Amino acid sequence: MDWIVLLPPVVAIGLAMWTRQIYLSLFAGLWLGTTILAGGNPVLGLRELADQIVTVFTTESNARILVFCLLVGGLVALVQASGGVQGFIKWARARGWGESRRGAELLAWGIGVVLFVESNISSLTVGAVSRPLFDRLSLPREKLAYYCDATCAPVCMSVPLNGWGAFVLGLVGAQELSQNAVAVLAEAVLFNFFALFAIGFSLVLALTGWGFGAMRRAEKRAADTGQVLRPDAQPMIEDDVARIEPPDHVAPQARNLLLPVAVMVAMIFVGLYVTGGGNLMEGSGSTAVLWAVGTALGAALLLYAIPRPLREGRATLTLGTSMDWVVKGASGLVPVTLLLVLAFALGQVSQALEMGDYVVQLVGEQGPAWWMPVLVFAVTSFVAFTLGSSWTAFAILIPVVMPLAVEVALPSSLMLGAVLSGGIFGDHTSPLSDTSIISSMAAASDHVDHVNTQMPYALVQAGLAAVAFVVAGLLAG
Numbered sequence: 496m497d498w499i500v501l502l503p504p505v506v507a508i509g510l511a512m513w514t515r516q517i518y519l520s521l522f523a524g525l526w527l528g529t530t531i532l533a534g535g536n537p538v539l540g541l542r543e544l545a546d547q548i549v550t551v552f553t554t555e556s557n558a559r560i561l562v563f564c565l566l567v568g569g570l571v572a573l574v575q576a577s578g579g580v581q582g583f584i585k586w587a588r589a590r591g592w593g594e595s596r597r598g599a600e601l602l603a604w605g606i607g608v609v610l611f612v613e614s615n616i617s618s619l620t621v622g623a624v625s626r627p628l629f630d631r632l633s634l635p636r637e638k639l640a641y642y643c644d645a646t647c648a649p650v651c652m653s654v655p656l657n658g659w660g661a662f663v664l665g666l667v668g669a670q671e672l673s674q675n676a677v678a679v680l681a682e683a684v685l686f687n688f689f690a691l692f693a694i695g696f697s698l699v700l701a702l703t704g705w706g707f708g709a710m711r712r713a714e715k716r717a718a719d720t721g722q723v724l725r726p727d728a729q730p731m732i733e734d735d736v737a738r739i740e741p742p743d744h745v746a747p748q749a750r751n752l753l754l755p756v757a758v759m760v761a762m763i764f765v766g767l768y769v770t771g772g773g774n775l776m777e778g779s780g781s782t783a784v785l786w787a788v789g790t791a792l793g794a795a796l797l798l799y800a801i802p803r804p805l806r807e808g809r810a811t812l813t814l815g816t817s818m819d820w821v822v823k824g825a826s827g828l829v830p831v832t833l834l835l836v837l838a839f840a841l842g843q844v845s846q847a848l849e850m851g852d853y854v855v856q857l858v859g860e861q862g863p864a865w866w867m868p869v870l871v872f873a874v875t876s877f878v879a880f881t882l883g884s885s886w887t888a889f890a891i892l893i894p895v896v897m898p899l900a901v902e903v904a905l906p907s908s909l910m911l912g913a914v915l916s917g918g919i920f921g922d923h924t925s926p927l928s929d930t931s932i933i934s935s936m937a938a939a940s941d942h943v944d945h946v947n948t949q950m951p952y953a954l955v956q957a958g959l960a961a962v963a964f965v966v967a968g969l970l971a972g
Contacts, residue, residue: 500848503528504881504927505843517942518830520835521927525629528844559837560615560929562658564832564936565825566788569731570755570795571859572824574623575739577799577811579751586749599628600701603639607646610696611654613928614647615784616763618754621646622937629723635713636665636723638731640945641952648885648922648930649690649792652915655680662888667911670897679907686912688960689872690919696956708951713944720832722726728941731932732839733833739820745811754798759791781933792821824833838927842882864903865968869961871913872920876957879921883928888918905971916960922952 507524511517517683529547530540549756551557574580587602590595592609610617622641629639651659660680667677683794700706717723725732741747766783768774795816797812871892879888900910922928926946935942 496698499531500845502533503848504845504883505582508881508926509568511943512644512947517834517926518837521834521841521951522710525837525841527843528841528848532844532847537857544840547843548836550837550843551836554839556779559782560794561835562934563615563785563788563833564828564835564948567936568826568828568831569622569821569825570759570788570792570824571619572699572739572754572820572827573730573792573795573799573812573817574755576741576745576748576820577751577754577795577819578741578745579749579755580623580627582747582749583752584631587628596632596634596704597702599625599634599856600638600642600704601630602628603642604646605703608650611650614651615933616787617647617650617936618643618930618934619788620760622934622939623756625753626938628926633721633723635710635717635937635948635949636761637713637907637944638941639711640934640940641710641949642701643934643937644923644931644945644949645693647934647954648919649693651695652687652885653684653690656685656964662886663893665909666893667897670705670894674907677913682906682908683783683911683915685917686909687915688912688963689916689956691921692956692959693919693923693953696952700952708948710948710952711815713948720789725941725944728944731834731936731937732827732939742812742816748811750907751795751811753798754797755791758794759787761789762787776971777948809894828936831932834932834942835929838883838929838932841927842884842887842934846887847883859899864905865965865971867899867903867905867910868913869964870963873916875914875917877917879918879928880925881927882921883931884921885924885928887920889914892909892917906970909967909971913964916964920953920960924950948965 503523503524506527507520508695510520510523516519523740525547526540526544529543532536533539533543552561603621606624607621609618610620622639625639625642626636628634629636648659652663655663664680689703713725716725767781770779770782778841796814799817800814802810864876875892878891879885882888884959893911896910896914897907900907920932924946925931926942931946933943934940936946938945
């Protein structure tokens with residue numbers, strides 16, 4: 496009956512895709528998991544469920560992400576009320592960026608690639624800057640959520656000069672390999688086939704406008720009807736938060752958006768430097784993003800309170816008005832925060848049930864050496880998808896795979912690349928993943944629609960990655 500440990504995340508994911516009720520589905524999977532932990536007693540399972548939810552807030556990184564979400568809601572609402580978004584649209588149109596589908600999609604892709612420092616900041620910025628352009632051009636929110644997702648985790652792990660790289664580097668270094676851990680990680684980036692395919696594939700879509708499956712149907716719906724969301728969709732941010740009009744006296748200015756965003760991005764580097772004791776690679780990503788969005792919010796409050804122009808003596812927004820918008824924006828992100836709490840709790844329960852270890856033991860270490868990279872990719876993909884966390888999958892698989900690479904005489908960098916690819920695939924596609932949830936939030940998209948529309952693209956990329964790992968295994972063996 497060991498297989499029963501697989502049921503909680505599988506049930507949660509299956510119910511979410513079938514019923515489109517993501518909150519109830521996560522609750523059902525969580526209750527099932529805590530019931531198993533409680534020896535099959537559903538009443539004790541409810542008590543354990545409450546304890547697991549409380550535990551979410553006792554984990555520092557989880558708590559920072561939850562506070563980050565609330566602050567992001569306040570910042571997004573405040574920037575819109577200041578006329579910053581409207582000003583940016585005007586500024587972008589004057590340069591031809593928002594005049595065509597290709598320009599808007601390339602802008603979204605480019606922002607995501609440039610902001611490789613932190614995945615959540617990447618998604619947030621892509622969504623905040625590009626959503627008005629996508630809406631004006633009748634491009635579906637699902638497509639924007641795809642760009643938010645395809646250029647956050649894949650880019651962060653392809654340019655590992657950030658918290659992602661530091662986390663993996665620490666895991667690899669703990670294995671005491673004969674090779675330098677930094678060199679192994681640097682080479683593994685070249686074998687991170689899924690991430691490379693995800694970045695390249697999304698660029699091709701932006702350049703050509705090509706598409707298929709559910710995403711193509713969403714694009715046709717938006718083009719034919721102007722509906723950027725599916726009828727009856729449940730966007731992660733409601734329109735009264737996603738579309739805020741500035742007061743009549745406010746003149747739209749691009750700087751009201753660009754300056755807070757610039758402060759936020761700059762503070763990421765400061766946060767990583769300070770928390771890493773002078774080493775960016777050792778900094779805390781969750782702390783850095785919280786500092787960044789908090790500083791950006793403070794900068795925006797100050798910027799909008801200064802009279803513009805000074806001689807007229809009238810502020811863009813008074814401090815009182817600004818705080819009203821911050822509170823309203825934060826309240827609009829409460830559903831997203833609740834969703835993250837449930838997802839984090841389900842991940843905790845799955846780890847307590849030792850689901851990842853069970854999957855690794857089930858697969859074992861049998862088979863020809865050339866088959867190992869693609870097998871590791873598949874196992875890591877499953878673990879990351881069901882747990883909704885690439886970092887957890889890395890923590891489970893890297894200590895197993897690194898010694899395995901030595902035993903089967905395959906390059907450590909190739910096997911590490913397989914783990915990284917599998918983790919990114921699971922993080923990119925799982926409805927339980929915080930990066931997928933935040934991508935839906937950033938685009939104000941229905942979360943299940945986001946998962947459904949990007950899944951065919953991700954499966955194509957995963958298929959290409961699997962073929963690449965088979966070829967690499969054959970060449971290395």
